[in-house]
Amino acid sequence: MKQVEFYEEVYGREIEGKAETYDKARNCSETLINNTWRRIRDFYARSKSVNEVFHCFEEQFSFRGGERVLEIGCGLGTPGTEVCIENRDRIHYVGLDFALKPLLSLRRRFAENGAGHFRLVHANILDECFAHESFDIVFGRGILHHFDKTKKPVLAKRIYSLLKPGGKAFFLEPLNTNPVMVSLRALSRPFRPNLSWEHPFSSKEMKSFVTVFDSHEVHYFIAFSLLSMATAFHRTLFEVTDQAFNKIDHALSSRSWWRKFYTKCVITLSRH
Numbered sequence: 366m367k368q369v370e371f372y373e374e375v376y377g378r379e380i381e382g383k384a385e386t387y388d389k390a391r392n393c394s395e396t397l398i399n400n401t402w403r404r405i406r407d408f409y410a411r412s413k414s415v416n417e418v419f420h421c422f423e424e425q426f427s428f429r430g431g432e433r434v435l436e437i438g439c440g441l442g443t444p445g446t447e448v449c450i451e452n453r454d455r456i457h458y459v460g461l462d463f464a465l466k467p468l469l470s471l472r473r474r475f476a477e478n479g480a481g482h483f484r485l486v487h488a489n490i491l492d493e494c495f496a497h498e499s500f501d502i503v504f505g506r507g508i509l510h511h512f513d514k515t516k517k518p519v520l521a522k523r524i525y526s527l528l529k530p531g532g533k534a535f536f537l538e539p540l541n542t543n544p545v546m547v548s549l550r551a552l553s554r555p556f557r558p559n560l561s562w563e564h565p566f567s568s569k570e571m572k573s574f575v576t577v578f579d580s581h582e583v584h585y586f587i588a589f590s591l592l593s594m595a596t597a598f599h600r601t602l603f604e605v606t607d608q609a610f611n612k613i614d615h616a617l618s619s620r621s622w623w624r625k626f627y628t629k630c631v632i633t634l635s636r637h
């Protein structure tokens with residue numbers, strides 16, 4: 366299945382509130398494996414380690430007023446979209462996605478939240494959809510890894526050209542450097558169609574992506590804290606291990622040798 370069709374279908378189910386029913390029918394979710402996986406996932410989504418990634422991402426937003434903001438691959442909206450809605454009277458937001466259904470749903474949400482002036486564009490970011498130097502801020506969550514190693518350099522140049530001088534771009538992305546995650550991804554590839562268009566950053570790809578910009582910073586998250594998933598059968602134990610591993614992750618993230626063990630990052634890129 367092609368990527369656009371896949372997202373139209375997934376978002377369609379989510380909009381109609383059928384995602385849970387579909388999971389149940391497709392995955393026999395009552396089985397032990399699926400229940401265990403769901404439990405681990407739910408614990409992990411609320412963990413300190415994951416919250417820190419979102420916190421770092423949201424911290425990147427700072428508006429003086431009047432900024433033109435582009436969200437690439439906005440889907441049904443992200444925590445970043447929420448920040449933009451909160452600042453609706455001060456900024457001009459444009460959300461872009463090549464799947465149509467989520468944009469229609471997001472348009473209704475904007476209208477209900479007093480952000481009817483926010484624009485949504487149904488297009489591929491690799492097409493010429495905006496004039497050069499149109500945006501003060503470009504951001505996205507889980508979008509850069511949808512481009513393979515031949516397209517990432519094109520995308521980096523596109524984002525750079527869309528930024529006004531003095532502009533900033535930031536992205537929350539998965540990494541493909543942790544050996545455990547690399548193996549898990551390879552093992553689950555036959556069962557997950559979407560993995561065929563997911564290409565998280567290798568160290569080499571990251572280096573060539575960020576060097577297109579005049580300055581950059583990469584914040585690394587979640588390496589050893591992945592191990593806390595093994596304690597997801599017990600809430601208190603999970604909280605304790607999550608905190609402990611999280612401290613180790615903090616301590617080691619500044620050392621370049623350890624960075625390959627991290628699984629998520631927030632990349633900030635600037636044009637001078």
Ligand SMILES: C[S@@+](CC[C@H](N)C(=O)[O-])C[C@H]1O[C@@H](n2cnc3c(N)ncnc32)[C@H](O)[C@@H]1O
Binds near residue numbers: 369437463511
């Ligand atoms: C993993 S989803 C993330 C959605 C949203 N950012 C979030 O975090 O919930 C990736 C999104 O990017 C969109 N997308 C992928 N490649 C794209 C492209 N070349 N141009 C526009 N949108 C794209 C997909 O349709 C999908 O909505």
